[in-house]
Amino acid sequence: MGQLSRLFVISHVFIMGFLISGTVLAENSPIEPTTSAISVVEAAPDDNVAQAIHGVLEPLVSAFPPLITSPRHQRVDVSRVVLDFYAHRGFRAAWADDNDVAQLLKSLGDTQIDGLDPADFRINDLAAAHTSMQTSEPTPAQRASFDLAATRTYITALLQLRRGKVDPSRLDMHWNFDPSGVDPREDVNVFFAALDDHDVARAFAQAPPQEAVYGGLRAALAHLRAVRGRGGWPRVADSQSLKPGMDNVAIGQLRARLAAGGYLDPRLVKRTDYDGALIAAVKKYQTEQYLGADGVAGATTLAALNVPVQARIDQVRVNMERARWLLYKLKGTFVIVDIAGYKVAMYRDGSPIWRSRVQVGKPFRSTPIFQSEITYITFNPTWTVPPTILKQDMLPKILSNPGYLSANRIRALDREGKTLNPSTIDWNNPRGITLRQDAGPENSLGQVVIRFPNDYAIYLHDTPHRDLFAKNNRATSSGCIRVENPLQLVELLFNDPVRWSNAGIQRQLANGRTENIRLPVKVPVLLAYWTVDMSSDGRVVFKPDVYGYDDPVLKALNRPSPVPVMDLQAKAL
Template identity: 80%
Template sequence: MRQLSRLFVISHVFFMGFLISGTAFAETSPIVEETPSISMIEAIPDDNVAQEIHSVLEPMISAFPPLQTRPRHQRIDVNRVVLDFYTHRQFRAAWTNPDDVTQLLKSLNDTQVDGLEPTDFRGDDLAMAQASMQNTSPTPAQQAAFDLAATRTYLTALLQLRRGKVDPARLDMHWNFDITGADPRDDVENFFTALDTHDVARAFAQAPPQEAVYVGLRQALAQLRAIRDRGGWPKVAAGESLKPGMDGPAVAQLRARLAAGGYLDSKHSKNNDYDDAVIAAVKKYQTEQYLGADGVAGATTLAALNVPVQARIDQVRVNMERARWLLYKLQGTFVIVDIAGYKVALYRDGLPVWRSRVQVGKPFRSTPIFQAEITYVTFNPTWTVPPTILKEDVLPKILSNPNYLSANRIRPLDREGNVLDPSTIDWSNPRGITLRQDAGPENSLGQVVIRFPNDYAIYLHDTPHRDLFAKNVRATSSGCIRVENPLQLVELLFNDPVRWNSAGIQKQLANGKTENIRLPVKVPVLLAYWTVDMGNNGRVAFKPDVYGYDDPVLKALNLPAKLPALDLQAAAGQGRP
């Protein structure tokens, strides 16, 4: 009955969603049950500490009136969870076992391994308060203050580990990743169960993502911090490119830097020549860091090598935070686009079954980050030129080349869809026209478009610009995602080896008709942004932050948490009269 009672109370908490230290949990169902009134629930009469806890929490009751509606992104402060937690236990203290507090303090300090800041959680305040209470006879008010502070800290730390500290919706107004796939009510229930069973350490061990990529990032963070604590990695003198056959102090620095990063055997690090071992190490580094793998340590490679280790530590911390936002979404069958990595993958049952390179939006026409569902595929698509591209790209080409439209099989249409004679249009000030490119292999969308309805007119598609896939930096589109092998993805999305095998898809394309075909099952698609990769060798690779998204996340991650200070001295004078 106790478990059922707690679940009942917690379920009402999440009718509002959840916000803790800037971290949001959004509920999307429009159905809302009224939160039961708790104003009549009293503390256990003969428990003085419970009476004090009730006295502290009672003024909060009016701050959480019953809900009649639930907006999509309405959120609730962690105090709401604290209130309902103590309500279901009749305001009895939760931290009466000293071992629970010991586990809590150690676990708070250990949050550093996940890239969080232990000082955010005021563990020192709790430790000092615990020591003070052990050496004196604390009043019920002091015991209540300590208990409430421990519970708030416990929840704050665990939910940051579980879902992240930073609210991504505050950094991106279009953020629409919901909590489908992992009910936060289960998380909170598990936290409180661990406390009841005096297994606080287990709650902290299980709260962060358990996926291998996250574990790898945690290990990489520890390794980078160890390098930092030893003084960082060697710096390579900037200047001329270092090439095979060269020798001298700069090459010796390069060798030392490659050895420090694990790319070159340390026994070879003392030499001064640019030999085959250095060439192989430089190529390996360039490949992992999304640089041109030519074996020459040019300006770009040297700049990457000389990024301070602290900056790489921050980059890993930022991407661990992104992992806490999104890894719980990666379940079942889904397509994920790694924007900063210029690649796409299809997963089934959580395992990758297909990968391909992609081209994404240029920095000034960035591909947005969002989730949607792939619902249909367009074969032999036409392409309607978007207004921005019409104004900024196409019109200048038309003005400089009268044959541009016919060469690219583009037709001007009026508002009713009638084809216009290009010679009758004032191209210096065209009004009320649409440009549409005929279907065909040279169409800007290629032979196929993979559609997922969204507010940005973004989709996955084929492209005639296939040469651009060979580039290392592939932020080359106007926002949509160009896929290197789209027909393979189409076949996997339909997942119908009889009707929609490779031959069936080619037959559909051969008829030349522009046709939309719905998928038998909708497939989630996630457009995400990570600036690190975990290689099969367990080493972290760093990608260029093509859109400059890392810095805002880092700044928010470094902001102090807003947990109130614990002052037992003040609490002693604020007890019940």
Template identity: 80%
Template sequence: MGQLTRLFVISRVFFMGFLISGAAIAQTSPIEQSSPAMSVSEAAADDIVGQTIQSMLAPLASAFPPLLTSPRHQRVDVNRVVMDFYMHRSYRAAWTQDSDVTQLLKSLGNTQADGLEPADFHIDELAKARASMQTPAQRASFDVVATRTFIAALLQLRRGKVDPSRLDIHWNFDPVGVDPREDVNTFFAALDSHDVARAFAQAPPQEAVYGSLRMGLAQLRKVRDAGGWPKVAEDKSLKPGMDEPAVAQLRARLAAGGYLAPQLKPRSDYDAVVTAAVKKYQAEQYLGADGVAGAATLAALNVSVEARIDQVRVNMERARWLLYKLQGTFVIVDIAGYKVALYRDGKPIWRSRVQVGKPFRSTPVFQSEITYVTFNPTWTVPPTILVKDMLPKIQKNPGYLAANRIKPIDREGNLLDPSTVDWSNPRGVTLRQDAGPDNSLGQVVIRFPNEYAIYLHDTPHRELFAQSRRATSSGCIRVENPLQLVELLFNDPVHWNSAGIQAQLANGKTENIRLPVKVPVLLAYWTVDLSNDGRVMFKPDVYGYDSAVLRGLNLRSELPAPQWQQAGPPALAAGQKSTGE
């Protein structure tokens, strides 16, 4: 067992062991035995509470360094925060006012509005323990549990319940500029000022998009509680001009979703109004807006409201991971939404459609900084594309390379005669496509350092932008209007205006030009959108990422319940291992 594992086991066993009944503590605590609760003054009893808290947390002090000396930007450990909190307040009890506990219990219940699970926080057990406190030992135990629950809930609201680095080993969205110590200090300042509710109100992202998701979640829950959305028969496509019972169901479903005005009298005709509503719904669902309610459209309409609730919850969790990054000037690629936007001073000033990686060559989720632009780029064919895509074409058609202006190169960069290459086993051969309008990267590439060889670029395959679902590339992001983005990235209206960019392209040279200022770029994955009026819209989960986040959200938290009637500290059986985080 490694050192970190041992420390975790020690902390978990000791912490769980102190969540026991007051009677058990009274039997084992020398402080309790020498100072009966009924024979000391209130001040002395408070001292005993503090001393008991200190003795409870003493084993953790040797297992973890204090929060204030731990590395910055790591995911916060709740036990470390609890220990650090009490150490810096000389182990004085924190939950001495009834109003603070009342606010805590109410705020824990309200975490449901943020898509979290209030059951994770053992609200009922906390309420019962609060009502049964009699001895200083019980007060100490309750105080520590309440503090741990308080900070755990606030950190879930602030940074998310699910650790994204466990879902993606390449996750690199470190909260640069967001010090966890500042968060924790803010939380405890609210507790010191007896305004616990304020801490819960300020913990989640304060951006408008998050507020809209919260409102959308509440509205969906109202729909669920009212019985859900009407179902539409899926046995055949519904088309304009039809008049039958299934169209009446379609009308009812569109009205329930806000796409049609409610009808006082049911109608079953598929008129122009219904056609327009279907097209609007299809556009939002990336289905192809033809106005015909075919199999894909009907399947989307029949997704349960419970599933849509979960979809919003998943994206609220992603918002808690990422929204702190959306500040100043940055580029954000919405992978599942097939679009890119440039923000300046927190506001979008440019948008464009994009093509992203196919599901089996998915565009990764990560952050970087745009550093330079390549004009008139050549294209070096990635090994995977060479083996899986190009070799079969070359073997079938010897003229394929010449027709596409692609040249074979050896390891030293020397050009090879294609006829001399063994295309059944072309080891050591690299393919490079010359610059030009038909180059696979188009006229320009926007580059940022990353381990995936991913970048934003122009493309000759412009016809694919007309598709609703654009997971068509081999991983890189094809941009519909890349020259507009380049002009905005340079942000130099004198030298790098539209005319200057065209002049650079016209010289035909492959050149790398550095940006005067690096621009952050975020490749993110969201499966919801917001309409202009704040209504939540749903996207297809093209890469199937939602399910793992949802599983994490639905897992019961590892927060220990205040088991007041437990006989004594739990111990690990011989050979038993702790289930660590």
């Protein structure tokens, strides 16, 4: 195999056009990123299997005409990779070594530890075909069919581990986490260099995200499956709230459930009283699960405790898939907003240097998921009321209280930007009116706005509604992200201790002028959605799926992958 397969990843022009964004295309999916046609060499004339492989692949050449397409949603087409791979090895078989096949079959089975379904890869069919070839003399057509299926399955499985099985752009039309800056040749090189070296297992070991958080999710998935194998965790009777001072059978169940989750010392399980140790365990569970930490096992807490273990397994699998979509993006300096976790963090050199709580959009005004770059800061911002908020939120208040606008320092402007007298406006049918709140301590955007270009008028900003940060459920905004400590983030974004220290920022605010100041260096910002966390002691923590995004991902993840079209039992081509 040697130099020919290495040539595949080094020399061929079209592979440079591939940008992997986390999906493996179905056989009839559109072929997206390519700028050149494939030049198919002749099959090795002395190799009947190569001739048979060539016979299968040659008709596919016409399916890959030169195309120039948008860089968005560019994906690897497995059929194209297979064709090019064989073309550059004279169509000779790639799976003649039985040990390579054994590694492939074992590695495909092991994909279940990453939340994938090994059945997607037709392991039994591949194994049966391989056994058949070992016990009887196969025809060149049978060898060719097996080889093609093995290669396609190998690439499909590795791409799913590397960038995800589900194409997120098909779930969210606004998805823009394109993999710019990620060289696809690096991934492809790993795949085929490992096959060259007869170390297929290495490719499977290197394909998934290598970050610690992904390893933690893997461990959590294995643990939850073990719990399921033991019959699941204990159920707690939920007919009444369980409170300190009570002593009954249900409290014994509560102790058993918390011990099973690692929140209570197992030696305390046999007791049925609600003592201080149990209060502490309940509070710890409530805090980690984004519930009110009052130490009382009320209806909401009991409902969370009684979520079936299979549902939690599914939740971990969904978030492992999200990790495969996004973890490769989290390099260098960036800001990431965890929408479902109501928090924001800034990373430098891949390590967190700052964190803060945030408020995000209400479910019916959800904060969108996208990436951008922070470009400038607005100090002492004014706030132009968006049309939706004007219609749905402001008008009812104005109609019920004529003094609402003046009390909140909001001016009504005409199309030319001239200030209008509110008493002259027909608020039952306002047209051509813009509402703008003056800068000041009570401005809805607070003291600063952190800006980044996007199609949704979304930004990070300060807020006068600081009491809402104490809530567990902080889906309270109209879509933008309210930050608890925004001035700290602004200081880090400027990264200029001379001009833009805390004192420098306070001087800028003190002048009272509305000013936009550009950052010296743009900083990537990612608005992402995760419904699990890892606690400091390695325990998986589950968040409420506030926007209901988990179910579509799970359904797509459970949908069978396209199977190789090659007939593994072929007798003739």
